[in-house]
Amino acid sequence: MKGIASFRRYFQNSFRRRLFGAFLLCSLIPLLLSLLVLFSAFRGSRKEQVDKEGRESLKLIRESIIEARDSITLALQELSESVELKRALTEERKERTEVNRLLFSLTEGLRDTVRFDIYDKEGNLRYSTAPYLESRSLPTDWGILQRATRADSPVYESSEGSDSRSRLFQIAVRIKGQREGGDKEISGYVLASLEEEAFRTLLSGKYGVQNGILLLSSYWRPVYSENILLPTELFSTLREEFLRGNPLEDSTGEFIYTVTPIEDMGLYLILRQEKPISKNMNFLMLLLLFLSILFGAALSFLMGSMMSRRLFTPIERLRSAMREVTLDHLDVRLRESEDELGELAGRFNRMTEALAENRRALLLNQETLLKNQKELNEAQIRMLQAQLNPHFLGNTLDAMKWMGKIHQIPEVAEMATDLADILRFAISPKEFVSLEMEIEILKRYMEIQKIRGFSKIEFHLTVPENLQNAMVPRMVLQPLVENAILHGILSEGEIELCAAEQDNELRILVKDNGKGIRKELIGPYSPPKEDLGHHLGLYNVDTILKKHYGERYGLTILDRKEEEGVCGTIVLAVLPLQRERLEG
Template sequence: MTLKKRIFIIFLFSSLIPFISIGLISYYTIYSLLTNKIQSGIQSNLKQVELSLENTISNLNHVSQQLAFQGTVGKKLDQLLGANQPFERSYIADELKNELSLVTFTNPSIGLTMYYFKQDGSYIFENSGVKSNFSLDTMPLLAQYYGISYYGPHISNNRFDNQYVLSALRKVDLPERDDVYVYIESGFRLTQNILNNNQFGGTVSHLILDNDGRIAYSEVTDAFPRDSLFSSFAGGEKSGSLHGYLWFKETSNQGWSVISIIPKVDYNKEMNRWFVQILLIALLFVAISLLLAWLLWKMVYRPLNNFNKEIKLLAQSNAQPGLVRTKIPEFDYLLHQFREMKEQIWDLFAEVEQKEKRRVDLEVEKLRYQINPHFLMNTLDTVHWLAVMNGQSEIDRLILSLNKLLYYNLGKLGEIATMEEEIDALQQYLTLQQIRYDFQFDVKIEVEEAVLKMPIPRFLLQPLVENALYHGLNDEGFIRVNVARLQSCIEISIRDNGTGMSEETIQSLLNSQKVESRKVGMGIGMNYVKRMIETHYGNDAELRIDSVMGQGTTVFLNLPIREEI
């Protein structure tokens, strides 16, 4: 990260971290206060609405009990319906009217009251005019239990009142008639005043749910239509979010519920106002921090720029350009130290490169000298005994093959040969071994013609075949050498049916960096091949050994095809 970025970031963090910390603490504190205040107001208002509605319903129930058969008024109705004499009927009717007037007078929260005959839809003793379209089927059922049904809120059936009311329908249970009911409504504007009680200050609407969670009353019919189910009723939650509204619920003892719903915009209005103010102040702090950072950057930009140009020039080559001064003592001193360090690094690079090259060449040459003198001494010893025991023709054949093989193997270190020359040297080696041991080896070599002219490092196949001869060949054994082109590489496989090797031995041969002196064939030859392909191909070549104890061993060598190596 550049110094410029660091200066800007430090200034931003130094100014914003305290502000953000204070802002977050203030935000959560104010959010908690506002949320508790708003929710407390809503819950308090909702509880008052629920209690007021519950009291109204209880009052309707109390009054309906007086008008039922068990009450004094209900018994007079039974006498009226059973009277046959006109005078008696008139007397009982007057008493009923007086009783009803007394009941309604002593209960000012009661509105329309009457006896309703469900069979023919008629009604008597109504205390006010009844609308002509009065029908129980059109009123929303709120709850129903113990022989009484509660409706509402709904528009009053009083001809002179269009306010929302709660109503109750109770069966009179007369001995002689089964279709007589008491119908009672709450008083003038009582329900409307209850629902309009708002301590929140924002837009609050109400829903009233029946015992099954059906919406019996809705002030927001677009989002919560009447007679639909409130989707969050079954979960038992007391608050939540739905259709862009926040809702809070209170459930009465009778099982019906009152829900206050508030638009999220209104709920978050005060919080959003405070957040906008904090955001504006934060932007002002950011602007001031960036201005201060820019002024500081201008103070150091020019010397830093000169210093940067000097370092780029120094990094391009080993040549030392003229020293550029920055006019800042600290920077000039660092630049001088950098030039001295760069000169030392270039010298170290050259020295390490030379040492590494010499080390690789010496190790490879050491391995080749470890292999060739050993083989040469054994072969010359064989020539000596053949000279004593056999004729000149056999010695000539031996000497000819030996000369060809020695000429190829003792070539210049690192010299490249073709696959054809490598195969010819391998055949000369096998000829010498057959003469030496007087034994016809079952060795078959198959080479694709396409790879004969391809260049490879010399002396790769003989150490691998020699390993197979010494460690994998017996009287009934065989060796198969296959060389083929596989896409962009040369695949060489040398397979025998000897005793095989354990996995531990294979890993030791492939991964060991040291060669034990007593392992003349296997250790030295395999290590030589491994180091040779590492020197010429790096990691592009692959040496792999597959072996099964008692069945044989296969050595795979994959060399990438290159024009020059």
């Protein structure tokens, strides 16, 4: 599947390849189909021719065998009905000369291929067309004579049941005698034997020298074969396939077999033929087919490549020019012509000219817009940084006044000093300060808060030494700590400020162990639609971070109980880690 997907992507990623593939397919598919049709037609024609030859040969062989059988059977019938022969077998007189003359007369024309023997009722050989009369006998209680005794018509026996393998067939009839009371009795038997050489002569020239003939008994055992040498186990295989109606082939796949039965003789005639297309011929045809396809593919490849290149060259120029445009090279131009592609090139040239003009106007507008936006951001940042909590300043001054009047204690001087430092830091023109300086101002702020009455609030710092020189926007920590005091722990608790470096970012966390925060405020900081002044410090810090560093930076509100298992709130500030001072 991966190979198919890669092949598909190879063509889908290029218009030229798809065009070339289309030309190649349009020329190859008709050629391939034509060659396959011709190849199939030749194979079919050759198979039909071989099948026809096989049927004709089997028909001719079968007719020859039946004709020979009928001639032999007729002679046997005439001999079995001969009165002279019956008298010679039943009476004491032995008219051998007269019987032999009768025997040779009735078998005229058959004696060259068939041997005729006459046996008496005890199975002793009495007369024969053989050159020498043998002294032999056949059993009458089994075998072919026993079968002839019971049959009213000739009986047949193939060589698998004969004493001699040279005798292919034997045909026997009984000779009926006549008793005085009119009853019939057996006088003897007439037996015709067809020799193998005679059978070969009978079939000569009827099935082709390249073919083979095979004669099987009713049990599919070999009786006669010519040009065939088959293993015994193949006969059972051929019989099973024949009974199933399947085509007959041997294990080599080089030959086919055609079967026709000779029912009344209990024989099966099989013709073996070479396959219509031998393995060598099939190989040569496939090789020729492959070479033709290869030649056609090469020719199609050459023509398709030439045509696709001629059509694709202007498109490739347009493609390259469009790539240059995507790289902001708007001075690229195409050569125009009078055809459709030339018209397309002219429109492309006019488009690039219009784009170049629009770009110049856009750059001018962008410069003006950026300048105005920068001035607006700077003004907004300065305004936000100048916003100190008015409640803090009012309460601090009021505390300083009354403590100075009533108690006359030194904390007033300390508070005044801290407040002066904070005010000077707040109105400083520096937009960015070191984290160390920001923490120092935060400490002054916490000293003022303790004097104001928040002495039960413990403040802890966890800031690594290597982050002391990190640059941060001015006055971003004080609003976060103040938010924890006013909305978190109120009058008693702990506040912890931590700083850490992660992925080249500075992460500042302000933790408290107060009452926690509402669920709807957890997550990236989003200013509430109503009552913005309730968390004005968080809004200002988040806005300053986003204005300076972009939307990916700012504040995140976390539930401390979910994060650390302690009740309270965590405010996380994320900004880039910068160790050099930024201007503007």
